[in-house]
Amino acid sequence: MRYLHTMVRIRDIEESLDFYCNKLGLVETRRFDNDKGRYTLIFLAASKDADRARAERAPEVELTFNWDPEDYKGGRNFGHLAYKVDNIYETCRKLMDAGVTINRPPRDGNMAFIRSPDNISIELLQEGEPLEPAEPWKSMPNTGEW
Numbered sequence: 001m002r003y004l005h006t007m008v009r010i011r012d013i014e015e016s017l018d019f020y021c022n023k024l025g026l027v028e029t030r031r032f033d034n035d036k037g038r039y040t041l042i043f044l045a046a047s048k049d050a051d052r053a054r055a056e057r058a059p060e061v062e063l064t065f066n067w068d069p070e071d072y073k074g075g076r077n078f079g080h081l082a083y084k085v086d087n088i089y090e091t092c093r094k095l096m097d098a099g100v101t102i103n104r105p106p107r108d109g110n111m112a113f114i115r116s117p118d119n120i121s122i123e124l125l126q127e128g129e130p131l132e133p134a135e136p137w138k139s140m141p142n143t144g145e146w
Contacts, residue, residue: 001086004125005043005060007079009072013040013065020044020063029053029060038067058084080113080121088112088126089137103146105137113146121146 010016020026026044033040042063045053053060064079085091088106095114096102103121104113109131112124 002058002084002127004058004082004084004123005062006081007062007064009064009066009070009077009079011065011069011072013042013063016063016065017042020061026061030057040065040067078120080123082123082125084125084127086127088124088131089134091124092137101143102140103143105140105142106131107133107138107140109133109137115144115146 017028021028021044025047027047027050028042029045029050030043031040042065043053043057043060044063045060049059052058062079062082088109088111092102092106092112100114102112103115104111106112106124106126110126114122114124116122
């Protein structure tokens with residue numbers, strides 16, 4: 001397992017970049033606009049981690065700007081922790097066998113979400129290319145929130 005990023009939802013890109021980059025000293029490593037999903041992802045790294053973050057996409061902070069306004073309450077602005085795993089299906093099976101609910105199953109062979117006992121979302125991502133979609137994951141529905 002390898003640590004990737006922590007996601008935080010933001011209300012204002014310029015205000016957030018001023019804080020995280022100009023004041024805190026983080027560096028923007030990459031940006032992604034998703035027209036269909038109506039959001040922008042901005043990845044930041046500490047200055048001493050910037051080269052590694054550009055090469056490995058870790059360790060980073062992911063700022064998520066949803067284009068449709070939302071007032072974040074109750075910690076919703078904190079999104080999730082993310083980790084790459086060697087085999088998404090084996091990892092999810094091991095977690096299920098240990099009593100962990102797979103909130104968003106890896107239907108695509110690439111991504112799953114679980115929650116910690118304190119309700120923190122944790123994203124699991126397949127190392128390398130996605131695995132071929134397979135049962136029982138392919139047809140497994142989401143459970144709760146993720």
